[in-house]
Amino acid sequence: MPPAGQSRSLAFSFDSETCHSRPACQEPNHRTGKSRIHREIFMPLSPVKSPIEISRIKAVIFDMDGLLLDTETLSFQSFVTTASRYDLIVGIDDYRGMIGLNAATGIDILRAMLPPHMDAVAFKNEWLDVYRQLLVGDVPVKAGAYAVLKGFQQMDMPLAVATSSSGRKARDILTRTGLMPYLRQVTGGDEVPAGKPAPDVYLDVAQKLGIAADDCLAFEDSNNGTTAAIAAGMKVIQIPDLAPSNRTPNPPDFQICSSLTEAAAMIGLQLDE
Template identity: 35%
Template sequence: MITAVVFDLDGVLIDTEPVWEEVRRAYVAETGGTWLPEAQRRLMGMSTAEWSRYLGADLGVGRDPERVATEVIERMAGRYEQRLPLVPGAVDAVRRLAARFPLGLASSSPRRLIDRVLVVAGLADAFTVTLSTEQVAAGKPSPDVYLAAAERLGVPPSECAAVEDSSNGLRAAAAAGMAVIAMPHAAYPPAPDALALADLVIATPEELTTEAVARLR
């Protein structure tokens, strides 16, 4: 049986993948780096330490990772203050599932942004566990953050369902042994091999019902 549900954040609850790309692209350009065609695909799922090193070294920003992370996160926080792009129906979906299951959050966003989003969205009390990939050894597609969420929930990974949108997120959840729910982003669709790992594919949070989750196992 499914006894807990773990959500991703970016692309599932908030539509911020376009914001991340815009902010990072501008930052790379301003610092004399070069944005590569595969950059956004590779960045999705990376932890803060991983993407800040990638921007600094691979994309030619030429600044130390700590400075890159601080400056990019500050820009993202400013964008969230202007407008939080919640996915329509996401808050209701979280509340609906929280009435039946303990919930976790396993995000590649930094801790500062996770906490801010949950407060602004009014969901700070909905999750039993919230984790950033900053808090584990490796970001997605490594299963580390999902395994840590299951451990803190006190539930075997095989009894958890994970809700994801990106290729690396889907791979991470599947590698953790969780039932995988894919909600692909139209502008950033997952790779076919990653989508094939999903036990359930939905188009909108409205399809994320307790009955659909319970049927996964």
């Protein structure tokens, strides 16, 4: 049993081909192109103390990839596919370090990861080409995303997105998925001086909304994004996607949930059934 006030973590494995949950198992054989992604999600198994009070929140800001959209899975698959073309074996741990970073910061991590003779920029461009091909069709939206956005909208709560993706790409995908009408502002990682884990993208979108950062609630999946939102002075709910949280819950300013709908229930947000 975990100590009082703490939560246990449950590990799940996600098979990207079958989309079924499985017991945690071996790392993927990326040379065959069949990838299995380990999802370690922290699920509170005891009542959360001092939950964030929605009545004290004046705006809500969401990350995009891995939080509103299930695009981190597609990005990881693209990473594996690109690496296999060069007979490189990569896993989820290699990818996790780049989650939540903008292109400029992520390229430094990628450069350190690749063999010295390889051009990191060329590799990243090829990776992005593979990723864009996967985004040509329907972009997968996270379960509960529409309901949560609608629930906040019905409260007349200002909503925005702060993403490490480029602003142009973000607005295009959010429009295609039907999420854009819920949002008043979108700030991309290329539209601020420093990307996550720096707080710039969150501070920028709060300023555009005309609301103080400490009156905002941020939803994040990545550790880099969570660090950025906390540094901006916001209350944060982290919903881990491909990487487990590296923080301990600190109510009421920081909470960890397993899904958008669980987070909504925790703060008392009413959702349409």
